[in-house]
Amino acid sequence: MSYDKHILWACTAALVTGWVLTYDNGLCSGNVTRHSCNWTCMQLTLQWPGSFCIGLNNKTICQIPQTVSNWTIHGLWPMRTGHCCDCWPVFHSHLQEIEPELIQLWPSFLKGQHYFSFWKEEWIKHGTCAGCEESMGSPVLYFQAAVKLRKLFDIESVLESVGIKTSCDVSYKPEDIRGALTPLLGTDYDLQCVTDSKGREAWMQLKIHLFRNQTLGCHKQEQEEKFNTLAWFNSPAHLCPKNTTIFYVPINYENPHEPCN
Ligand SMILES: *[C@@H]1O[C@H](CO)[C@@H](O)[C@H](O)[C@H]1NC(C)=O
Ligand SMILES: *[C@@H]1O[C@H](CO)[C@@H](O)[C@H](O)[C@H]1NC(C)=O
Ligand SMILES: *[C@@H]1O[C@H](CO)[C@@H](O)[C@H](O)[C@H]1NC(C)=O
Numbered sequence: 321m322s323y324d325k326h327i328l329w330a331c332t333a334a335l336v337t338g339w340v341l342t343y344d345n346g347l348c349s350g351n352v353t354r355h356s357c358n359w360t361c362m363q364l365t366l367q368w369p370g371s372f373c374i375g376l377n378n379k380t381i382c383q384i385p386q387t388v389s390n391w392t393i394h395g396l397w398p399m400r401t402g403h404c405c406d407c408w409p410v411f412h413s414h415l416q417e418i419e420p421e422l423i424q425l426w427p428s429f430l431k432g433q434h435y436f437s438f439w440k441e442e443w444i445k446h447g448t449c450a451g452c453e454e455s456m457g458s459p460v461l462y463f464q465a466a467v468k469l470r471k472l473f474d475i476e477s478v479l480e481s482v483g484i485k486t487s488c489d490v491s492y493k494p495e496d497i498r499g500a501l502t503p504l505l506g507t508d509y510d511l512q513c514v515t516d517s518k519g520r521e522a523w524m525q526l527k528i529h530l531f532r533n534q535t536l537g538c539h540k541q542e543q544e545e546k547f548n549t550l551a552w553f554n555s556p557a558h559l560c561p562k563n564t565t566i567f568y569v570p571i572n573y574e575n576p577h578e579p580c581n
């Protein structure tokens with residue numbers, strides 16, 4: 321299997337550089353390699369800065385940089401059921417050439433978290449599994465793939481074209497939002513919401529399902545349920561309920577935790 325080569329190469333590289341001494345606890349074994357490469361679909365997860373902070377308990381931990389005004393990348397996640405190979409290091413210098421784009425499209429909203437820490441976490445948790453696929457077979461290729469996809473899916477324009485605008489007063493039926501997105505994304509995507517302090521549902525995330533070759537149309541699998549349990553263990557986000565309307569809240573840089581207060 322050709323994808324094993326990349327992981328094995330990375331593990332070998334880690335051994336050679338001595339990185340493995342700090343991070344490897346036997347995780348570079350063949351078992352983990354096979355497991356982390358055994359996936360069919362991946363999710364490009366985009367987050368809406370306007371509602372991102374609503375669900376966080378710690379009311380001082382979140383901030384939206386003034387430079388951010390569009391949907392940003394949370395991550396590109398192969399839907400596997402096991403852990404990825406955490407023996408494949410990424411260094412800040414690896415991302416130099418695409419850093420300006422990452423700063424704009426893949427920022428962290430946690431105060432005090434260095435952007436690179438966020439990117440590194442995403443690479444270790446998810447990217448090393450994506451790296452089984454040749455087109456994403458290195459840190460820079462993985463981040464480039466996510467950026468390319470984010471630009472391809474011009475969410476802002478399609479919403480605007482059907483008059484779906486951010487508002488604290490108007491809410492939308494889930495099927496109206498889906499109606500706008502389906503021409504762009506097909507039907508294999510999920511809307512995720514957080515519940516605000518008034519019990520309203522705020523649209524927070526968009527999970528777009530893709531094949532390994534980065535094209536649309538990968539259907540939900542049984543794998544997904546397991547994967548979601550793994551990935552969403554601590555998250556306040558849930559599938560937007562179908563029986564209630566959804567708020568697409570504006571970005572409130574001063575009060576991101578309660579954007580509509
Ligand atoms: C790898 O697989 C072998 C045989 O199935 C098993 O004995 C071993 O414990 C596994 N190692 C890990 C790290 O899971
Ligand atoms: C890969 O995943 C499929 C579906 O979850 C499973 O049936 C198969 O046994 C897995 N193969 C390996 C080598 O883990
Ligand atoms: C909230 O986050 C701030 C900043 O990171 C931290 O100093 C504080 O201890 C946190 N509070 C709680 C209750 O976790």
Ligand SMILES: *[C@@H]1O[C@H](CO)[C@@H](O)[C@H](O)[C@H]1NC(C)=O
Nearest residue numbers: 387388389390424474476477
């Ligand atoms: C946000 O998206 C719109 C529509 O795609 C684009 O015109 C605009 O330049 C973007 N703004 C930023 C700050 O990225």
Ligand SMILES: *[C@@H]1O[C@H](CO)[C@@H](O)[C@H](O)[C@H]1NC(C)=O
Nearest residue numbers: 531532533534535536537538
């Ligand atoms: C991408 O992968 C899917 C599933 O394997 C396949 O059906 C589709 O034809 C591929 N598309 C391209 C452009 O390679």
Ligand SMILES: *[C@@H]1O[C@H](CO)[C@@H](O)[C@H](O)[C@H]1NC(C)=O
Nearest residue numbers: 519521560561562563564565
């Ligand atoms: C929507 O359905 C859920 C679960 O089925 C229920 O708990 C909730 O009260 C319903 N909400 C409305 C507004 O009907």
